[in-house]
Amino acid sequence: MPVRSHVTARQLRLGIELRKLRERASLSSTEAGRLLGTSQAQISNIEASRVGVSADRIRTLARNYSCTDGALVDALVGMASERPGGWWNEYRETLPTNLIDLAETEHHATALRVAQVINIPGLLQTADHARALFRESVPALLPHEIEFRVSHRIKRQSVLYRKASPFPYTAIIHEAALRMQFGGPATAKAQLEHLMAMSELSNVTIAVIPFNGASFPTSGHGIDYDYGPVTQLDTAVLETAHGSALIDSAARLEKYRLTLDRMESAALGSNQSRELIHRIAKDL
Structure with missing residues (x-):
């Protein structure tokens, strides 16, 4: 996925929660990347919300991290599936x-x-x-x-x-x-x-x-x-x-x-x- 030009609060939160799951599993980003079949850099980019992540990858990451909380995983998938944008974006150039x-x-x-x-x-x-x-x-x-x-x-x-x-x-x-x-x-x-x-x-x-x-x-x-x-x-x-x-x-x-x-x-x-x-x- 392409690198984002700007990152929203929701996108940042998704990355933070994925990092929390990995850390709870006591896995390094290198180990997590190996389990996913990708690189440490890709895991870091996902957790920093510089790139998007698919619903399938979130479910795979959750399994790799031994997360059995189905409601949490579903909620994270929902966040990843959200369409970007909202009425607030019209203020992005004018408000903090x-x-x-x-x-x-x-x-x-x-x-x-x-x-x-x-x-x-x-x-x-x-x-x-x-x-x-x-x-x-x-x-x-x-x-x-x-x-x-x-x-x-x-x-x-x-x-x-x-x-x-x-x-x-x-x-x-x-x-x-x-x-x-x-x-x-x-x-x-x-x-x-x-x-x-x-x-x-x-x-x-x-x-x-x-x-x-x-x-x-x-x-x-x-x-x-x-x-x-x-x-x-x-x-x-x-x-x-x-x-x-x-x-x-x-x-x-x-x-x-x-x-x-x-x-x-x-x-x-x-x-x-x-x-x-x-x-x-x-x-x-």
């Missing part, structure tokens, strides 16, 4: 790569759970709220750069409106985020009203942690946890000052699942959360 990777990861997730302490989750933001946030970026963004980011953020929200397979989405939001008035009172009120409307969707759950709620673990960073078809293919996305970081380590994924569990246990139920959002909006 981490934003493209974020949209692609969300698109392929089976469910999403997020936690935010200061900000409203991106998939629940109105265009005006998002625009107000981007205007405060450091360094400052030009007007057209802000609009590219707003457009990208709104298009990401399409995962919440899938008709064929509704996308289960749980947002854990601290009361502090609800009381931030980015863009001024009118924009903040419209944002809260939008949250209440979104909470009525059957696939969306909004849970608010009140100021007087129980303590919970957090670093202050937002956490997006994208569930894959199997647990091994979950992805945690951390928001940092330098952009989004995608986490695939099993130990770290377990840590973030437990963190989200504890944050959700500290939150109000859906009805109480909706009532609190309504009271805050009423005061604006």
Whole structure:
């Protein structure tokens, strides 16, 4: 297969998971190449996602690596069979790569759970709220750069409106985020009203942690946890000052699942959360 001109987040993840299988089998890339009837360089290229890999080769590699997890192998075959491209590619020349990777990861997730302490989750933001946030970026963004980011953020929200397979989405939001008035009172009120409307969707759950709620673990960073078809293919996305970081380590994924569990246990139920959002909006 030809060498790729650019590698997507999904292609990189496939290579990473194949490398994990090989390392679990305690095989070197040279040994793996010999078993496959190819070279060490070809195995390295596959694991670095510089070249594609067929479904048959993935199944052969899995057998060579003594992987008996059929669900994982099927999921990896599915990743290899995906057609390249998606709506996010139209932004590849105008937005940072981490934003493209974020949209692609969300698109392929089976469910999403997020936690935010200061900000409203991106998939629940109105265009005006998002625009107000981007205007405060450091360094400052030009007007057209802000609009590219707003457009990208709104298009990401399409995962919440899938008709064929509704996308289960749980947002854990601290009361502090609800009381931030980015863009001024009118924009903040419209944002809260939008949250209440979104909470009525059957696939969306909004849970608010009140100021007087129980303590919970957090670093202050937002956490997006994208569930894959199997647990091994979950992805945690951390928001940092330098952009989004995608986490695939099993130990770290377990840590973030437990963190989200504890944050959700500290939150109000859906009805109480909706009532609190309504009271805050009423005061604006």
